Amino acid sequence: MAEPKPFRVAGLIGWPVAQSRSPLLHGHWLAQYGIAGAYVPLAVAPGGLADALRGLVALGFAGANVTVPHKEEAARLVDRIDAVGRRMGAINLIVVEPDGTLSGSNKDGYGFVESLREAHPAWRGDAGPAVVLGAGGGARSVVVSLLDEGAPGVRLLNRTRARAERLRDEFGGAIEVIDWDARDQALDGAALLVNTTTQGMTGQPALEIGLDALPRSAVVCDIVYNPLVPPLLAAARARGNPIVGGLGMLLHQARPAFAAWFGVMPAITPDLRAKIEATIGAT
Numbered sequence: 290m291a292e293p294k295p296f297r298v299a300g301l302i303g304w305p306v307a308q309s310r311s312p313l314l315h316g317h318w319l320a321q322y323g324i325a326g327a328y329v330p331l332a333v334a335p336g337g338l339a340d341a342l343r344g345l346v347a348l349g350f351a352g353a354n355v356t357v358p359h360k361e362e363a364a365r366l367v368d369r370i371d372a373v374g375r376r377m378g379a380i381n382l383i384v385v386e387p388d389g390t391l392s393g394s395n396k397d398g399y400g401f402v403e404s405l406r407e408a409h410p411a412w413r414g415d416a417g418p419a420v421v422l423g424a425g426g427g428a429r430s431v432v433v434s435l436l437d438e439g440a441p442g443v444r445l446l447n448r449t450r451a452r453a454e455r456l457r458d459e460f461g462g463a464i465e466v467i468d469w470d471a472r473d474q475a476l477d478g479a480a481l482l483v484n485t486t487t488q489g490m491t492g493q494p495a496l497e498i499g500l501d502a503l504p505r506s507a508v509v510c511d512i513v514y515n516p517l518v519p520p521l522l523a524a525a526r527a528r529g530n531p532i533v534g535g536l537g538m539l540l541h542q543a544r545p546a547f548a549a550w551f552g553v554m555p556a557i558t559p560d561l562r563a564k565i566e567a568t569i570g571a572t
């Protein structure tokens with residue numbers, strides 16, 4: 290009798306994880322491609338990561354995603370790490386290799402760039418200066434990916450300036466730190482504006498910024514995906530700027546993860562997007 294097809298399992302390590310859409314996303318692809326497997330939320334409390342990673346190997350997992358608050362510690366615990374993950378000092382993807390060692394990588398920046406390309410295929414990173422608002426975890430992946438895409442300059446603004454300066458000192462390159470209070474003027478001549486702050490999320494006030502100085506050709510992104518169209522994107526769309534929401538980043542970072550664990554590079558179909566959007570709510 291033929292061996293049954295192996296049942297492969299991956300999961301999301303985070304704290305909390307109950308709110309994540311990743312199980313729905315990967316579950317959709319497993320069903321679509323007829324793959325025997327599962328993707329499960331793995332609530333790992335702070336302090337428990339090292340045990341959890343050993344557990345992945347012992348339980349025969351194919352790997353895991355890693356989210357807040359474990360991304361940085363995971364980067365220190367895996368056996369090897371890709372160049373982007375090393376630069377960022379944080380990973381969001383772990384693959385358990387056949388010999389039981391752990392490989393880590395960071396696909397958040399990849400997801401961000403792919404979401405831009407999907408929405409605007411003509412988008413080029415080297416088209417002009419980018420303005421990035423925020424200096425938290427999301428900003429790190431956005432800034433690194435924009436530098437890697439050849440952005441001629443990244444104007445980085447954060448409410449807490451010192452945090453933006455730390456990113457500049459860490460990543461170097463063409464990062465210019467500008468005062469948060471000068472954000473309206475910082476948009477002058479920009480080719481891209483990205484909000485990575487929590488402002489505009491459901492339950493948070495809208496980001497306060499005046500778009501008058503922003504060229505109408507500039508692409509405006511918000512990595513917030515709840516709501517799907519935060520106030521910044523609504524304002525940008527109303528004045529004619531091309532916009533990109535944050536959901537694409539979430540969907541695109543998941544593709545290489547699924548491929549690494551389950552052997553198929555999955556597609557983001559309108560059907561899948563609609564299914565995930567339905568969990569977020571109408572715009």
Ligand SMILES: NC(=O)c1ccc[n+]([C@@H]2O[C@H](COP(=O)([O-])OP(=O)(O)OC[C@H]3O[C@@H](n4cnc5c(N)ncnc54)[C@H](OP(=O)(O)O)[C@@H]3O)[C@@H](O)[C@H]2O)c1
Pocket residue numbers: 397422423424425426427428447448449452485486487488490512513514535536538539540
């Ligand atoms: N689409 C995706 O796949 C994706 C991926 C990652 C994150 N995100 C989203 O991105 C957002 C940020 O996540 P994160 O992980 O980067 O969070 P984080 O590390 O906690 O950083 C939060 C950022 O928001 C800023 N901020 C908070 N309150 C503010 C206020 N009142 N005025 C101005 N700035 C304020 C913080 O500035 P200070 O430094 O001054 O506190 C910091 O720059 C969340 O909505 C998250 O869901 C989306």
